[in-house]
Amino acid sequence: MTKKLSRGVAVVGVGMSKFGAFPEKHSRDLFVEAYQELKQSVQNGFDPKEIEAFYMGNFSSDHFENQAHLAPIVASWVGLSPVASMRIEDACASGGVALRQAVLAIASGQCDVVLVGGLEKMTDLSAARVTDALALAADTMFEVPAGFTFPGFYASMATAYLDQYHADPDALLKVGIKNHENGALNEKAQFGQRISDVMASKKAKAAQKGLPIPEWADEMAFMKDPKANPMIAWPLRLFDCSPVSDGAAAVLLVSEELAQKYTDHPIYIIGAGQASDGALAERDSLSSVPSAAHAAAQAYEMAGLTPDDIDFAEVHDCFTIAEVMATEDLGFFPRGEGWKAAMAGETARDGKHPVNTSGGLKAKGHPVGASGVAQVVEMWKQLNGLAGGRQLTPRPTVGLTHNVGGTGQTCVVHIFERRS
């Protein structure tokens, strides 16, 4: 039997902080920024007293900031106490799962107005300590003692994928170039530079220091240069990896019948799915993420849509291979064809299936608990025609978010629609 939400849920406003490295700020400061922007975005305004619950995605403030029990603290900083405030931890899918819990709270009739937040402040720790903290999202009994880190996991998946489908590894570099191209058009992105801009600034720096000026024939030549784009875990290079980031995002959800009270331009959540899996070490194949296909099937069924009905998607490109696999798991391209589509530009803004118009995790940044919520910010912007230089034309009607925890132990998919 098709599962439906017992009542509709709408997004009526969104906000996010800039993503990047902010040594002078705490995660709560970043959330205040996101919340203030959210307040501005709700057309007819709202009284914070209307908010009945706060679901907040955060992977590991314990490790990153030496602060547990963050949700009530953050709620207090934006003046919400004594509203029920919960932190959701599902690794990099924490934000997407927080969104799902908020959707269910409204659909159940328990709440009418719910705030969803996501935040992470990662850059206070050294890269090595961040890598150790992130590795806790893997199986620490079997995988971590074998020496795996997250770049290592996704490198293994990339190796399996490239081998199984005889894929050209240049496809991964193309994903990086495309997402930096999009991120350069997003003022909130951690990396505001196209790869061609990065090349120009490296040349300028060399000239300034009186060093030989590097020459690259084009962006692909730069991406293949081991000095410019060093190997992190074969075949993944620096520009295949999402960065270590600080950032926060916030979204206001209300029941469908209340949506017009807040704005003339709500966007509706018409599909929701979530699935899980064991550790990567337990899987038969490393070249896809089964939980993503399961979560997507639930969301498509609820929405009564197929992959071809999706005008654009924000997918979890923590590494470039993850985007290629996601485009297959979500059904945009047949198995083994995602890399060809990336090579052919089909996921670019003017392609058949635009993916990660925000710059994705790769270029926008990946403050892990915030990423799933920031994806909704891009949904709002694209569906409402507010995405500036990266706006898709014609303005899309339906979009999809795909948020993955770990190597796919958790995956959450949501489908959004505009009706005006």
Ligand code: COA
């Ligand atoms: N993409 C592009 N450039 C990056 C980058 C990335 N992911 N990470 C860092 N850089 C740039 C920095 O801006 C800096 O540039 P500059 O020299 O021009 O100022 C340079 O590379 C060195 O930065 P640094 O912070 O010293 O890099 P690092 O070697 O410590 O970290 C990675 C690089 C790839 C190891 C780190 O970004 C990483 O661990 N990413 C994966 C995070 C992750 O696993 N998230 C969870 C996913 S499931």
